[in-house]
Amino acid sequence: MSERHPELEPDPYDDGRPMPGARRRRVVRIAVLVALGAMVLPLVLSGFSVAKRAADRVCAVYVAAFDTDAAGFRTSFELFAPGGPGWECVAISSSGARTIVARLEPLPAMPRLPAQDDPRPERHA
Numbered sequence: 001m002s003e004r005h006p007e008l009e010p011d012p013y014d015d016g017r018p019m020p021g022a023r024r025r026r027v028v029r030i031a032v033l034v035a036l037g038a039m040v041l042p043l044v045l046s047g048f049s050v051a052k053r054a055a056d057r058v059c060a061v062y063v064a065a066f067d068t069d070a071a072g073f074r075t076s077f078e079l080f081a082p083g084g085p086g087w088e089c090v091a092i093s094s095s096g097a098r099t100i101v102a103r104l105e106p107l108p109a110m111p112r113l114p115a116q117d118d119p120r121p122e123r124h125a
Helices: 022-066
Strands: 070-078 086-093 098-103
Touching: 022 070, 022 086, 022 098, 070 098
Parallel strands: none
Antiparallel strands: 070 086, 086 098
């Protein structure tokens, strides 16, 4: 009955100090969250600015192709748009009237517009 139980013996690596208190753990958690936020926020802002510039370029192409009497355009990110979250391209006429030209994706890509006046001759194979 006098067998050795190693799990009951003291840990040789334990220096005897008590565990950190609740206040110290809370401060460390807050510091970690602030550090993670500081690392993630620049990525989010950079991604948003890249998407905004892409939406502006795509909207300029759409407005030039489909609304010839537009004086300008505006892009805005709509979180609760009818087709889901994404960029909205609005053409603004010289009188101030606004017309929705296209609903773009969250990361818009350059559109493939149908060729209206293709100067190249047709090839027959």
